[in-house]
Amino acid sequence: MATEKKFSDDIDEIPDSSSCTKPGKYKIVIIGDGGTGKSSYVSRLQSEGFRHEYIATMGVEKTEIVVDTSHGECIISLWDTAGQEKLGPLRDAYYEGADAAIIFCDVTSRVTYKNVPLWHKDVMRVSEGIPIVLCANKIDVKERKVKSKGITYPLKFNMGFFEISVKNRLCLKEPLEYLLQQLTKELDLKIVASLDAAVFGDVSNICI
Numbered sequence: 001m002a003t004e005k006k007f008s009d010d011i012d013e014i015p016d017s018s019s020c021t022k023p024g025k026y027k028i029v030i031i032g033d034g035g036t037g038k039s040s041y042v043s044r045l046q047s048e049g050f051r052h053e054y055i056a057t058m059g060v061e062k063t064e065i066v067v068d069t070s071h072g073e074c075i076i077s078l079w080d081t082a083g084q085e086k087l088g089p090l091r092d093a094y095y096e097g098a099d100a101a102i103i104f105c106d107v108t109s110r111v112t113y114k115n116v117p118l119w120h121k122d123v124m125r126v127s128e129g130i131p132i133v134l135c136a137n138k139i140d141v142k143e144r145k146v147k148s149k150g151i152t153y154p155l156k157f158n159m160g161f162f163e164i165s166v167k168n169r170l171c172l173k174e175p176l177e178y179l180l181q182q183l184t185k186e187l188d189l190k191i192v193a194s195l196d197a198a199v200f201g202d203v204s205n206i207c208i
Contacts, residue, residue, distance in 0.1 A: 024072065025077070026099040026100060026180075027079065027099050027100075028100045028176075029079045029127075030042065030079065030081060031102070031104070031119045032104030032112065032115075033104070035106065036106040036109075036112050037135075037138065037166045040166045040167075041166050044169060045063075060079050060080065060082065060094045061080045062077060063077075064076070068191065069180060069189050069192060070191075071189050074184075091122065095122075095125075096127070098130055100132065100179040101123050101133075103120060103123075103135070104134075105137070106146075107136050108138050108146075109146075110146055113136070113150075120153075131160070131178075131183060132157075133161065133162065133179055134160065135163075135164050136151055137164050137165065137166055138165060139170065151163075177191050
């Protein structure tokens with residue numbers, strides 16, 4: 001079921017695509033093993049509460065959001081895909097037309113990081129050459145199994161990488177900023193500060 005969320009109360013309608021640098025609307029697929037925090041991330045981007053219980057996504061859930069940036073408003077269509085292997089054959093249709101992808105792994109589960117190459121290859125089969133960012137989630141958990149120095153895969157494939165905590169709202173904006181910078185070719189693009197505290201958490205938190 002598609003939902004729509006706007007990040008600013010003074011936005012009355014979805015802007016024309018010309019308001020953002022070439023163009024203003026992007027499809028971003030969110031992939032990774034089940035339970036890594038993909039759906040919770042989307043909820044956080046909509047200023048919703050944190051999901052403490054795990055509810056598996058069936059198929060795909062689409063959410064359209066409007067993001068204010070230093071280069072204008074951008075429309076992002078987030079496709080939150082299922083992480084269950086039995087639903088794998090359906091994913092090709094979700095990948096088609098994707099402009100970028102976010103891969104999630106869980107630093108408390110080694111297998112979710114080991115599966116990152118599989119997810120990367122899976123999406124590249126259908127949408128070759130799109131910008132991709134890896135989000136290593138749950139850095140708020142002390143008993144992490146995957147250490148920062150052990151996460152080397154993104155370096156081998158020119159992939160963006162951020163360690164985040166969806167629960168504590170740490171580094172939630174940086175993955176989107178990175179992808180928008182790649183898509184618009186505007187490397188100085190930033191998500192505007194006025195929205196950070198309400199949507200992305202405390203901007204004083206340092207992202208790794």
